Amino acid sequence: xxxxxxxxxxxxxxxxxxxxxxxxxxxxxxxxxxxxxxxxxxxxxxxxxxxxxxxxxxxxxxxxxxxxxxxxxxxxxxxxxxxxxxxxxxxxxxxxxxxxxxxxxxxxxxxxxxxxxxxxxxxxxxxxxxxxxxxxxxxxxxxxxxxxxxxxxxxxxxxxxxxxxxxxxxxxxxxxxxxxxxxxxxxxxxxxxxxxxxxxxxxxxxxxxxxxxxxxxxxxxxxxxxxxxxxxxxxxxxxxxxxxxxxxxxxxxxxxxxxxxxxxxxxxxxxxxxxxxxxxxxxxxxxxxxxxxxxxxxxxxxxxxxxxxxxxxxxxxxx
Amino acid sequence: xxxxxxxxxxxxxxxxxxxxxxxxxxxxxxxxxxxxxxxxxxxxxxxxxxxxxxxxxxxxxxxxxxxxxxxxxxxxxxxxxxxxxxxxxxxxxxxxxxxxxxxxxxxxxxxxxxxxxxxxxxxxxxxxxxxxxxxxxxxxxxxxxxxxxxxxxxxxxxxxxxxxxxxxxxxxxxxxxxxxxxxxxxxxxxxxxxxxxxxxxxxxxxxxxxxxxxxxxxxxxxxxxxxxxxxxxxxxxxxxxxxxxxxxxxxxxxxxxxxxxxxxxxxxxxxxxxxxxxxxx
Numbered sequence: 001x002x003x004x005x006x007x008x009x010x011x012x013x014x015x016x017x018x019x020x021x022x023x024x025x026x027x028x029x030x031x032x033x034x035x036x037x038x039x040x041x042x043x044x045x046x047x048x049x050x051x052x053x054x055x056x057x058x059x060x061x062x063x064x065x066x067x068x069x070x071x072x073x074x075x076x077x078x079x080x081x082x083x084x085x086x087x088x089x090x091x092x093x094x095x096x097x098x099x100x101x102x103x104x105x106x107x108x109x110x111x112x113x114x115x116x117x118x119x120x121x122x123x124x125x126x127x128x129x130x131x132x133x134x135x136x137x138x139x140x141x142x143x144x145x146x147x148x149x150x151x152x153x154x155x156x157x158x159x160x161x162x163x164x165x166x167x168x169x170x171x172x173x174x175x176x177x178x179x180x181x182x183x184x185x186x187x188x189x190x191x192x193x194x195x196x197x198x199x200x201x202x203x204x205x206x207x208x209x210x211x212x213x214x215x216x217x218x219x220x221x222x223x224x225x226x227x228x229x230x231x232x233x234x235x236x237x238x239x240x241x242x243x244x245x246x247x248x249x250x251x252x253x254x255x256x257x258x259x260x261x262x263x264x265x266x267x268x269x270x271x272x273x274x275x276x277x278x279x280x281x282x283x284x285x286x287x288x289x290x291x292x293x294x295x296x297x298x299x300x301x302x303x304x305x306x307x308x309x310x311x312x313x314x315x316x317x318x319x
Numbered sequence: 320x321x322x323x324x325x326x327x328x329x330x331x332x333x334x335x336x337x338x339x340x341x342x343x344x345x346x347x348x349x350x351x352x353x354x355x356x357x358x359x360x361x362x363x364x365x366x367x368x369x370x371x372x373x374x375x376x377x378x379x380x381x382x383x384x385x386x387x388x389x390x391x392x393x394x395x396x397x398x399x400x401x402x403x404x405x406x407x408x409x410x411x412x413x414x415x416x417x418x419x420x421x422x423x424x425x426x427x428x429x430x431x432x433x434x435x436x437x438x439x440x441x442x443x444x445x446x447x448x449x450x451x452x453x454x455x456x457x458x459x460x461x462x463x464x465x466x467x468x469x470x471x472x473x474x475x476x477x478x479x480x481x482x483x484x485x486x487x488x489x490x491x492x493x494x495x496x497x498x499x500x501x502x503x504x505x506x507x508x509x510x511x512x513x514x515x516x517x518x519x520x521x522x523x524x525x526x527x528x529x530x531x532x533x534x535x536x537x538x539x540x541x542x543x544x545x546x547x548x549x550x551x552x553x554x555x556x557x558x559x560x561x562x563x564x565x566x567x568x569x570x571x572x573x574x575x576x577x578x579x580x581x582x583x584x585x586x587x588x589x590x591x592x593x594x595x596x597x598x599x600x
Binding site for chain 2: 026
């Protein structure tokens with residue numbers, strides 16, 4: 001009896017639950033009618049704290065002066081000045097055009113490579129399964145490694161690709177591909193294509209496997225050729241996945257400056273300067289947080305407008 | 320008719336093999352070249368005559384990058400950040416994805432869509448305020464701060480992928496477990512989680528690989544060797560110290576080994592998880 005009296009009193013909830021025994025009160029919580037919401041609440045808190053709040057702050061920041069190098073300017077609201085400055089900023093316009101080129105060329109290349117790979121890998125042949133796993137490898141490589149592998153292979157003096165091109169007679173001497181404004185963006189697109197196409201191949205392959213084989217047999221019986229079957233069966237079967245993959249990739253390409261940051265840093269000149277990279281440079285090198293915020297807001301708005309139009313159009317053509 | 324069909328099929332098979340082998344070469348040749356370079360001496364790399372395989376293969380690049388640079392520290396920092404990211408995503412994300420998959424409640428589809436849309440927010444727009452917030456809370460330049468930042472793009476991804484694995488479970492498992500006397504949380508922990516453990520492992524590894532590889536957030540949110548991750552460290556070494564190619568290649572090979580091993584372990588389940596959500600629409 002004495003032992004029992006000396007035991008410390010544990011805090012008890014209104015329901016008479018022992019709060020120090022998680023098994024018990026979690027069990028009670030899990031029987032609550034709002035259990036489904038309870039499970040989601042932690043993730044909502046996280047999303048608000050690390051996505052919504054910073055993003056909202058970033059948008060507000062775009063209307064303020066904030067240069068870490070010029071504390072004398074203060075951090076007051078300056079309305080739309082950053083946006084007005086942007087209109088007169090030649091680099092912004094170059095970056096806008098480059099973003100367009102970068103995204104269109106990269107997506108086209110990745111789409112073509114991914115579709116070709118998926119069509120080839122969608123066959124029951126010995127060894128094909130292994131190949132379809134191995135070709136995913138580049139996609140799992142970090143941008144830092146992917147970028148530097150190609151920087152090494154394309155090095156004007158030591159690069160193996162320059163060596164091969166010289167031996168084949170395409171070049172008379174090693175070319176500094178990333179130093180030439182005419183080739184820098186194009187080569188970066190090829191590197192991005194190498195790095196990104198497995199994602200397209202993976203999803204296209206999964207969608208191809210979902211198309212019933214009977215459809216092709218029926219088409220063959222009706223006398224349809226390979227090309228006709230491709231246009232009439234394969235492409236319609238891939239339609240949904242094409243819409244989804246392209247939009248995911250466009251979002252990724254617009255938002256992430258990583259690969260270009262590693263390959264070219266936006267140069268030579270501004271030949272590979274894209275919006276995300278320019279915004280990042282404004283923040284990271286120039287410490288002009290306000291202007292960087294405005295650049296990213298513009299990028300985000302353009303992306304949103306694109307997504308809405310794109311989804312409208314793709315839904316229209318789907319009907 | 321049947322014969323010509325058979326012949327067309329055979330031709331197609333050969334074309335398919337040709338294309339597949341092209342992609343195999345295209346995909347892997349650069350990686351093989353990285354490995355070859357990592358075994359060459361600096362003299363052999365800068366030689367005017369390019370060698371296509373290491374004539375005097377050496378392992379000194381590996382020894383040097385490990386012993387004479389901050390690489391081990393960088394990798395430890397990355398490991399720490401990766402583990403924290405995975406722990407956060409697995410605990411918070413599993414609960415949410417389970418709820419999204421198994422229960423019906425008002426607002427569910429709006430929330431799911433919301434989790435998809437937040438992935439559209441540009442990282443650059445988030446990084447600046449995150450930088451200021453983390454500085455305020457003293458989280459700047461810490462592994463925890465970086466892991467929290469990674470959660471911003473990995474948590475929604477985790478929830479969507481994990482939801483696919485929960486969706487594939489047979490229905491009414493929870494009900495059955497509750498009839499046997501489990502509470503709902505008991506049913507989740509004792510019955511359902513063991514059934515999705517492969518999917519959970521694959522999704523966790525996907526998140527781990529992404530945070531191990533991440534560059535942009537790490538560049539902005541870490542400033543010292545105390546928490547700097549290996550991608551940033553490696554890139555800085557290239558820029559600042561004109562890192563010799565051999566060492567860079569060795570560093571690259573070392574750092575992608577864990578990625579390749581983890582992927583190999585769960586590739587089948589991971590591919591299923593990545594494709595199921597997308598293919599269903």
